[in-house]
Amino acid sequence: MKHTRRLVVATSMLFVAAAVLMKAQDLPQNFGTAEGTNALAASAGFLDILDIKLGMPAEAALAVLKKNYPTSRITLSRTGDYESAWYTVERENPNHKWVYKIDVEPNGPGDKISVGLSLPPSKQVVHSVGRDTFFKEPVAVENILVSLRKKYG
Amino acid sequence: MAGLCWTQAGVRELFWVDDAQGKRLLNQTYPGGSGYSEQINNCRSVSTFSFPGANPADPNIQVDTVRIKQELEQGYTTQYPQMYGCANLTVIYAKIFYGYPIGISSRDVAGGLLVVMGSAPIDHTAADTTRNYLLQAAKARDLAQKQKAQQNKPAL
Secondary structure, three states: OHHHHHHHHHHHHHHHHHHHHHHHOOOOOOOOOHHHHHHHHHOOOOOEEOOEEOOOEHHHHHHHHHHHOOOOEEEEEEOOOHHHHOOOOOOOOHHHOOEEEEEEEOOOOOOEEEEEEOOOOOOOEEEEEEEEEEEEEEEEHHHHHHHHHHHHO | OOEEEEOOOOEEEEEEEEOOOOOEEOOOEOHHHOOEOHHHHHHOOOHHHOOOOOOOOOOOOOOOOHHHHHHHHHOHHHOOOOHHHHOOOEEEEEEEEEOHHHOOOOOOEEEEEEEEEEEHHHHHHHHHHHHHHHHHHHHHHHHHHHHHHHOOOOOO
16 A cells, blocks of 8 residues: 555656646647547548558558458557556456557568557557568669658658 | 668668657758768657567567556656657658568669658657556545545454
């Protein structure tokens, strides 16, 4: 109990420090809330990798991956029991584990995709996307540069 | 584009960096493309902007990360010393691999491509929300335990 109280006090102090820093960084008023996360997610969708957009809901991203990569292995990575961040848990509660990443592994050559998801209780959305691929046929570097500049500016 | 550099042999790197308002930050390289700005160098290793590979030890499920535990315990911006400047950025990073692994020796021909994009503001606000939620839950639990204990009296 004493240990927990200390933890709560320490984290409260960190929270205050974070709030001060947030103000210094001129962040939106609702930053650090579910509404703030939703608002940011809604404004980030203009950037994508293979149709996986930043800010896209996790379910939509998974559906796109399943559609685009029907033969690849798609796995979900989960956090540990979130209570363990605050208490020592003897046995993890499966309901306290969150999916934080979707991985796509090709069967053979192809795209390796990793999609990072934001944490709940806000609606889980895509906060990062990675794609690693080896081309079946060699591609001119200039063509890649032109395509990248066209897509991302 | 924020910058394009030649790095180690066989690789070319490109960065696009947007600030919190979505404004593109330009000229993030030193003259001649000899290196990236301090900002990119400080932020490029932040987990939000790095390619998070699958865990080969347990590919099916169940990967716990120190990073997320640290985010929840200490806050998103305490992950890295230079994190404060990075926490407002959206970064796209591309790495072009030459065709060496597939037997192409020309530097103008690529054999692979890595592209990563990450929005630190989304990751940051969601992590802070979760942290606040857990903090309130911990307080509520402490209060409930205390109230329950107050109803009990020892037999003396």
